[in-house]
Amino acid sequence: MPVYVAGDEEAVESFQSIASAEAEVAHYELFDGSVSELEERAAVEAIAYVHIEDPTNATLVVSEEYTSPTMVIRTEVEQLLQSTQLEQVGVEQAERELVLSTSVPVQTISSSGDGNEWLEDIIPAAFAGIVLLSIIMTGMMTLNSSMQEKKDKMAETLLSSVSANQLMQGKILGYFVVGMAQVAVWLLLVIPFAEIFSDFTIIEHLFTPITLLYLLYAILGYLLFASMYVALGATMEDASTASNLTGMMMMLPFLPFALVWVFISDPNGIVSIVASYFPFSASAAMIVRIVMLDELPVLEIVISLLVLVVFVWFMMNAAGKVYRTAMLMSGKNVTPGEIIRMIRHKD
Numbered sequence: 022m023p024v025y026v027a028g029d030e031e032a033v034e035s036f037q038s039i040a041s042a043e044a045e046v047a048h049y050e051l052f053d054g055s056v057s058e059l060e061e062r063a064a065v066e067a068i069a070y071v072h073i074e075d076p077t078n079a080t081l082v083v084s085e086e087y088t089s090p091t092m093v094i095r096t097e098v099e100q101l102l103q104s105t106q107l108e109q110v111g112v113e114q115a116e117r118e119l120v121l122s123t124s125v126p127v128q129t130i131s132s133s134g135d136g137n138e139w140l141e142d143i144i145p146a147a148f149a150g151i152v153l154l155s156i157i158m159t160g161m162m163t164l165n166s167s168m169q170e171k172k173d174k175m176a177e178t179l180l181s182s183v184s185a186n187q188l189m190q191g192k193i194l195g196y197f198v199v200g201m202a203q204v205a206v207w208l209l210l211v212i213p214f215a216e217i218f219s220d221f222t223i224i225e226h227l228f229t230p231i232t233l234l235y236l237l238y239a240i241l242g243y244l245l246f247a248s249m250y251v252a253l254g255a256t257m258e259d260a261s262t263a264s265n266l267t268g269m270m271m272m273l274p275f276l277p278f279a280l281v282w283v284f285i286s287d288p289n290g291i292v293s294i295v296a297s298y299f300p301f302s303a304s305a306a307m308i309v310r311i312v313m314l315d316e317l318p319v320l321e322i323v324i325s326l327l328v329l330v331v332f333v334w335f336m337m338n339a340a341g342k343v344y345r346t347a348m349l350m351s352g353k354n355v356t357p358g359e360i361i362r363m364i365r366h367k368d
Contacts, residue, residue: 023048023049024094025070029075036079043101068087149232152200161271166192166254167344174351180349186345193248196247197243245336249270250271255343255348277304284310284313288309303329
């Protein structure tokens with residue numbers, strides 16, 4: 022489909038002469054008529070034309086139905102006009118082509134590669150956060166289970182068949198399996214939809230070495246809170262009669278979730294660092310901080326894991342002593358002083 026040229030006669034002839042030799046995008050054709058006639062045709066036909074008023078002033082007019090790439094044509098018209106002007110001042114064609122062909126290439130460098138590298142950190146951390154929250158919520162069921170067994174006098178029957186430590190460990194392991202099964206169901210429902218309806222490759226980024234570290238933090242956090250809940254459940258006849266101290270202990274697992282924004286905004290701040298070494302917040306704090314920091318804080322990871330392992334061991338032993346004694350007590354809630362005496366008691 023030709024692009025018509027009309028306007029100032031001398032300028033049109035110069036333009037057409039250059040266009041016939043140098044044009045590559047469109048075919049330019051002199052219009053045997055006036056510009057007003059072209060305007061009328063453009064109102065009813067799919068045409069394009071160049072209205073040249075003088076060698077330095079031209080307009081590309083395109084009707085709405087015209088389908089050729091107008092931006093490309095516009096660029097070529099601009100180059101042809103420049104070439105016409107250069108010819109008029111005595112620049113040869115070879116030199117004109119050299120000047121007009123000069124371009125600046127654009128190279129785009131993405132600091133994030135294909136744009137999805139951030140998923141390598143976010144997806145494993147989100148998975149670990151879901152695991153931690155889920156098993157903590159199911160871990161709270163150990164508290165209700167202990168209270169119910171004590172209230173219904175089932176503890177005496179159960180303890181006649183297994184030891185108190187075996188019963189406590191069975192509860193912790195059983196509810197851990199329940200929590201992990203719940204997470205597995207969520208993943209089976211969410212991942213297929215995410216893979217289908219987005220560009221995220223969740224599976225690819227989920228099974229990475231860093232996921233194992235996050236899961237280690239989540240499991241240690243669960244063992245800590247679950248053992249505490251089992252012991253607390255054994256000390257209470259009824260949740261409605263729990264002391265303020267017991268209520269505060271029950272809220273400890275949710276403390277780090279209230280500080281998540283602090284960990285995100287200032288991962289190297291004093292609050293974030295202290296939380297990384299505090300047993301009840303170490304799991305959540307370190308998961309968030311590892312994601313936010315540019316380099317793995319290896320020393321801090323080692324220290325926080327050691328703190329968690331030592332405190333989990335202490336809590337499991339303390340919970341075993343409290344559970345063994347408190348489950349057989351009835352008629353009242355166990356006081357904090359009695360809990361301390363149970364922990365200090367030597368087997």
